Amino acid sequence: xxxxxxxxxxxxxxxxxxxxxxxxxxxxxxxxxxxxxxxxxxxxxxxxxxxxxxxxxxxxxxxxxxxxxxxxxxxxxxxxxxxxxxxxxxxxxxxxxxxxxxxxxxxxxxxxxxxxxxxxxxxxxxxxxxxxxxxxxxxxxxxxxxxxxxxxxxxxxxxxxxxxxxxxxxxxxxxxxxxxxxxxxxxxxxxxxxxxxxxxxxxxxxxxxxxxxxxxxxxxxxxxxxxxxxxxxxxxxxxxxxxxxxxxxxxxxxxxxxxxxxxxxxxxxxxxxxxxxxxxxxxxxxxxxxxxxxxxxxxxxxxxxxxxxxxxxxxxxxxxxxxxxxxxxxxxxxxxxxxxxxxxxxxxxxxxxxxxxxxxxxxxxxxxxxxxxxxxxxxxxxxxxxxxxxxxxxxxxxxxxxxxxxxxxxxxxxxxxxxxxxxxxxxxxxxxxxx
Amino acid sequence: xxxxxxxxxxxxxxxxxxxxxxxxxxxxxxxxxxxxxxxxxxxxxxxxxxxxxxxxxxxxxxxxxxxxxxxxxxxxxxxxxxxxxxxxxxxxxxxxxxxxxxxxxxxxxxxxxxxxxxxxxxxxxxxxxxxxxxxxxxxxxxxxxxxxxxxxxxxxxxxxxxxxxxxxxxxxxxxxxxxxxxxxxxxxxxxxxxxxxxxxxxxxxxxxxxxxxxxxxxxxxxxxxxxxxxxxxxxxxxxxxxxxxxxxxxxxxxxxxxxxxxxxxxxxxxxxxxxxxxxxxxxxxxxxxxxxxxxxxxxxxxxxxxxxxxxxxxxxxxxxxxxxxxxxxxxxxxxxxxxxxxxxxxxxxxxxxxxxxxxxxxxxxxxxxxxxxxxxxxxxxxxxxxxxxxxxxxxxxxxxxxxxxxxxxxxxxxxxxxxxxxxxxxxxxxxxxxx
Numbered sequence: 001x002x003x004x005x006x007x008x009x010x011x012x013x014x015x016x017x018x019x020x021x022x023x024x025x026x027x028x029x030x031x032x033x034x035x036x037x038x039x040x041x042x043x044x045x046x047x048x049x050x051x052x053x054x055x056x057x058x059x060x061x062x063x064x065x066x067x068x069x070x071x072x073x074x075x076x077x078x079x080x081x082x083x084x085x086x087x088x089x090x091x092x093x094x095x096x097x098x099x100x101x102x103x104x105x106x107x108x109x110x111x112x113x114x115x116x117x118x119x120x121x122x123x124x125x126x127x128x129x130x131x132x133x134x135x136x137x138x139x140x141x142x143x144x145x146x147x148x149x150x151x152x153x154x155x156x157x158x159x160x161x162x163x164x165x166x167x168x169x170x171x172x173x174x175x176x177x178x179x180x181x182x183x184x185x186x187x188x189x190x191x192x193x194x195x196x197x198x199x200x201x202x203x204x205x206x207x208x209x210x211x212x213x214x215x216x217x218x219x220x221x222x223x224x225x226x227x228x229x230x231x232x233x234x235x236x237x238x239x240x241x242x243x244x245x246x247x248x249x250x251x252x253x254x255x256x257x258x259x260x261x262x263x264x265x266x267x268x269x270x271x272x273x274x275x276x277x278x279x280x281x282x283x284x285x286x287x288x289x290x291x292x293x294x295x296x297x298x299x300x301x302x303x304x305x306x307x308x309x310x311x312x313x314x315x316x317x318x319x320x321x322x323x324x325x326x327x328x329x330x331x332x333x334x335x336x337x338x339x340x341x342x343x344x345x346x347x348x349x350x351x352x353x354x355x356x357x358x359x360x361x362x363x364x365x366x367x368x369x370x371x372x373x374x375x376x377x378x379x380x381x382x383x384x385x386x387x388x389x390x391x392x393x394x395x396x397x398x399x400x401x402x403x404x405x406x407x408x409x410x411x412x413x414x415x416x417x418x419x420x421x422x423x424x425x426x427x428x429x430x431x432x433x434x435x
Numbered sequence: 436x437x438x439x440x441x442x443x444x445x446x447x448x449x450x451x452x453x454x455x456x457x458x459x460x461x462x463x464x465x466x467x468x469x470x471x472x473x474x475x476x477x478x479x480x481x482x483x484x485x486x487x488x489x490x491x492x493x494x495x496x497x498x499x500x501x502x503x504x505x506x507x508x509x510x511x512x513x514x515x516x517x518x519x520x521x522x523x524x525x526x527x528x529x530x531x532x533x534x535x536x537x538x539x540x541x542x543x544x545x546x547x548x549x550x551x552x553x554x555x556x557x558x559x560x561x562x563x564x565x566x567x568x569x570x571x572x573x574x575x576x577x578x579x580x581x582x583x584x585x586x587x588x589x590x591x592x593x594x595x596x597x598x599x600x601x602x603x604x605x606x607x608x609x610x611x612x613x614x615x616x617x618x619x620x621x622x623x624x625x626x627x628x629x630x631x632x633x634x635x636x637x638x639x640x641x642x643x644x645x646x647x648x649x650x651x652x653x654x655x656x657x658x659x660x661x662x663x664x665x666x667x668x669x670x671x672x673x674x675x676x677x678x679x680x681x682x683x684x685x686x687x688x689x690x691x692x693x694x695x696x697x698x699x700x701x702x703x704x705x706x707x708x709x710x711x712x713x714x715x716x717x718x719x720x721x722x723x724x725x726x727x728x729x730x731x732x733x734x735x736x737x738x739x740x741x742x743x744x745x746x747x748x749x750x751x752x753x754x755x756x757x758x759x760x761x762x763x764x765x766x767x768x769x770x771x772x773x774x775x776x777x778x779x780x781x782x783x784x785x786x787x788x789x790x791x792x793x794x795x796x797x798x799x800x801x802x803x804x805x806x807x808x809x810x811x812x813x814x815x816x817x818x819x820x821x822x823x824x825x826x827x828x829x830x831x832x833x834x835x836x837x838x839x840x841x842x843x844x845x846x847x848x849x850x851x852x853x854x855x856x857x858x859x860x861x862x863x864x865x866x867x868x869x870x
Contacts, residue, residue: 027589027731034591037775038656135586141732143586150585151570151578154462154752156469221473279738282717289736296462296749297576301724301738303714314731317589326764340473 007036010324011046013073013104015095016086017057020109020136021048023313024083024320026059031317041324046079047072074098080327081320084108093117096132100124105327107319109136109312115213116226122341131326133319138211139164139288141311142304143318148218148292155294157219159259161272161434164211166286166306167195167202168234168254172242172271173284176251181239194286204233205254205269212256215290216267220260221340224267228346232270241359241429244389244400245273250357251281255434264345266352273357273433350409355384355433358403360418361396361426368423369399379414381406396425402433442471445759446481448508448539450530451521452492455544455571456483458748459518459755461494466752476759481514482507509533515762516755519543528552531567535559540762542754544571544747550648551661557776566761568754573646574599574723576746577739578753583653583727590729592654594694596707596869599646601721601741602630602637603669603689607677607706608719611686616674629721639668640689640704647691650725651702655695656775659702663781667705676794676864679824679835680708685792686716690869699780701787708792708868785844790819790868793838795853796831796861803858804834814849816841831860837868 012028014021028035028043036042045065053066067073070091073082082099084092084106092113097120099106106125108114114121114137125132135145139162148157163169167189174185186203189195201207209231216222234254245252250273259266274281279301283289288306293299305311362368373383382404391397403411415428447463449456463470463478471477480500488501502508505526508517517534519527519541527545532555534541541560543549549556549572560567570580574597583592598604602624609620621638624630636642644666651657669689680687685708694701709716714736718724723741728734740746797803808818817839826832838846850863 023731031589031591031731035589038588141729142735143582146581146586147578150757151581151753152749153473153756154466154470154749156466277717279717282712282714294576294749296458296466296745296752298740298743298746299722300577300740301736303736303738305733305735308733310731311733314587314589314729317731318586321588322585329761330765 007040007042008328009042009044010080010327011044011078012081012083012320013047013049013076013079014045014083014085015049015070015073015092016084017048017050017061018085019309020312020316021085022057022059023309024085024316025061027310027313027317029059035321039321039325041321041328043320043324047076049073070095071098074102074104079104081105081107081323083316083320084110085316087112089113089117093121096121097124100128100130103128103130105131105133105323107133107136107316107323109316111137111207111210111214115210118214118217119223131323133323134214135319136312136315138214139290139302139304140306140308141314142288142290142302142306143315144215144290144302145218147302148215152292152294152297155296157260158293158295159257160215160219160290160292161280162211162215162256162290163253163280163283163288164256164290164306165202165208165254166288167199168208169283169288170194170286171203171234172252172254175237175239175242176246179239179243182235182237203235205231208254208256208269212258212267212269215256216258216265217341219258219292220265220344221342222265222344223341224265224344224346228267230268230270230349234271237271238429240398241357241431244359244398245357248387248400248402249276250274250433251276252431253280253283257434261347264347267346268349268352271431273431275435278435350407350412352408353405354408355405356403356411357431357433358401359429360399360401360424362399363423363425364391364397365423371421371423372399372401372418375414375418376401376403379410381411381414442475442477443763444477444479445515445762446479446513447516447518447755448482448484448511448514449480449518449520450484450505450508450527451519452483452485452496453520454744455747455751456520457492457494458744459520459751460496462745462748462752464494470756474756474760476756476763478755478759482511484508505530506533509537509539514539516540516542516758518751518755519545520751522547524548524552528556531556532559535563535565538563538565540566540568540758542568542571542751542758544751546572546642546645546649550645553649553652554658566758568758569649570754571747571750573649574725574737574739575741575743576749577723577725577737577741578750579650579725579737580653582737583650587727587729587732590731592695593728593730594692595650595654595725595727596715597646597650597691597725598688598715598718598723599691599725599741600637600643600689601723602634603643604718604723605629605721606638607669607687607689610672610674610677611681614674614678617670617672638670640666643689643691643704647693647702647704650691651693651700652776654693654727655700655779656777657700657779658776659700659779659781663702665703665705665784669706672706673864675833676792676866679794679833680792683822683835683837684711685709685868686711687866688715688718692869696782699782702781703784703787706866708866710870713870785842785847787843788840789843790840790870791838791846792866792868793836794864795834795836795859797834798858798860799826799832800858806856806858807834807836807853810853811836811838811849814845816846816849
């Protein structure tokens, strides 16, 4: 065996001992020996900041290292790395900023904070030549951040499609496989602990949008306001459309989509139809995956557990090890990956060019389909295929149209015309299709 | 935009200007601007060593930087990184060793050399505190080495299954989808440039074994002789078994399998049956993928292009950037990932415990199946299911048996008994099943 340099000890302060925090605490304890063997590093957990130090915990944490004051972390001169795992904007933001100002490196899993206030965090990190580790903020145990920023460093990323929310993917898989209605699938997800009692952040797409913001900045070097991301959730999705999609050879996934076009970025989260042979269409249950197109490496897929105690803690600890290696090598820390970021234009959703799935509910009489086709044609939308389905009531019959690529604003004009027609009995269902 | 440190120039010497070498040369030229923006690094290709400097090349390389002597690379005091892309053992090995001795870092795509003589390369790298970048040696554009060694640094890897040879995967996909016989599929692969005119290294599994050796050392920290890997190729695979597997809900893939068990390692390359819902079963054509089980992060899959000019060159250039960052930070380079490696025992193939697919060709008369079942039972092999197929000739009828998990040496004893029976008309086909 080759002898390595002497063991170095790195001091860590942890803010928050919830699910992920306890996972990090446990891995640093249980894997201390193998981490030391592999990296020559020993970790000493110097302080842990929690709301209630008196609370009984498993694993047990020595009372002496517990504190209620975040400032105890950044003010402790021995601490090298502050690990922020409380989530939310305050006091996470202040703690991270103070940590940089006091010469600490930071690791965080806080996607909301990164998405909404990432710019200031990275400016402060760069100003103090400190690292901000954020692998755990997107897709839990999948090393997607490292792959985008280092593994594919020689590439220009042109687009990515991500299944980045396990709750939604569990619900959509259940709607497709059982099949379940949305409400039943949500209830099952809640029963199994895969959805929170207030699932809004997940099912309305906001959590996916947070992750999209982080991925897009790293993949495209783009700065943009978080609110410029177009977000649609899965709450309104009908079992009927899941079933029809299936019959046509598609599955429906909630995708976080980032595309770099010549005139700007497309950043959008919405339910999307994918053909069954797409690498993402087999990603089931709570699993996450990100499909990436890189100009040199080509198509790639990264798949794994996107959430949960140990997968997320795994990413946090890998970031800690990464930073600790740099500290132990006395390396001048490189400016964080966001430093090459420049302001880029996000295209309005009306500019998106996509194929579409349209479900019309029309009166079952001659001429209706002809008039719909005419309206679509008038707005420059070409029809790929038409599928008339069995009527579900005497009032209307479903007609599915798949279109060729069309610009969304043209589709909207056509649909606002069509939806006004007397023979069209319900608002038309629209879903974007990716391939 | 945040200002980064001043631009640093890193000098590179390239050994070999074949497919991958030209790709590296082109990416370093075409992506110079975006690499500089992202990393603050500028690359200067100081020397390129080729067999015939007079040969016309595209892209054109200035005559002044071409040389025929590998020693011109390691003796040039300005060169920081030597990139070895000639393959084979000699003079690749000598060049890499001399490069370390002369204070250079090294990047290589040479899996054969790493698999067979990796130990000495890593010893020399460690002795001189230099880095050996090897991302391009396994799975081309997929950042699997970085993911195993850094992204999953906080994990213990218990096993991995890899589709690591695009030629074999193309052939197996064609045998399954068209369906083709082995010879037809090989011919098509050759026609499309996916298989060499002498395809032995690929189809006999040796290339996969080279990659398995690299992955196993990194994933398990294991040192072992290359010849201890059990290797079977796909040359003998029958279209019949591909079709039967399909009917039973399986696909056949050539897998590189590494497992860390309590009493040693399993390292084996062979055609393997996978259930259709396994994440690897949808990996088609020339694509590669590695399925990894990590104790904290759980199941992961890494998928992408495993070969080809630009995917492989992408990995080489990402390694170059990685090392250059360390140089520019004046970082004391960490000991290479192999330094924690220790000698580990590789279990003989007879010790492997697996489920099996067995195809017997038997006389179509009563009692034969009973005698086979008896022989299997006598050796402790339990039957999961039996499937009698239509006779293909008057001489024999195929009987498929799927077994429960059994130890390979027991199966072999049972089969050597069964194959001797008069009613068993051909040697029994055996395939291992993973789930």
